[in-house]
Amino acid sequence: MTSPTGEDSSNVERIALRLPVFWRNNVALWVRQCDNAFKVKVLSQITQDETKYAALVSKLDSETLSHVSDIILSPPAANKYKTLSDRLIREFADSEHQKVKKNNF
Helix, strand or coil, X not given: CECCCXXXXXXXXXXXXXXXXXXXXXXXXXXXXXXXXXCCCCCCCCCCHHHHHHHHHXXXXXXXXXXXXXXXXXXXXXXXXXXXXXXXXXXXXXXXXXXXXXXXX
16 A cells, blocks of 8 residues: 555554653663663664654653753754753753762761
């Protein structure tokens, strides 16, 4: 079957992707878990930057989105997923470090 764009839609496989709920307490671990979710199916690996970026954005709550709104509103032309995941880790890694430091005093 041919799609309106002329592509053969019989070759297009839908991938049901279920990412874990955003985990603010350990963003680095959450991003790693998402990375692995993209690789779950050997034959249908999600490797497209745009797809991974969109999946990550869809899991963020409004408070978290406010921390990365500049990236969401004006995403880079390339490496969107890496840019977003790196920023999330940086934003929340500091707060984790501060929590640990605070608990030790």
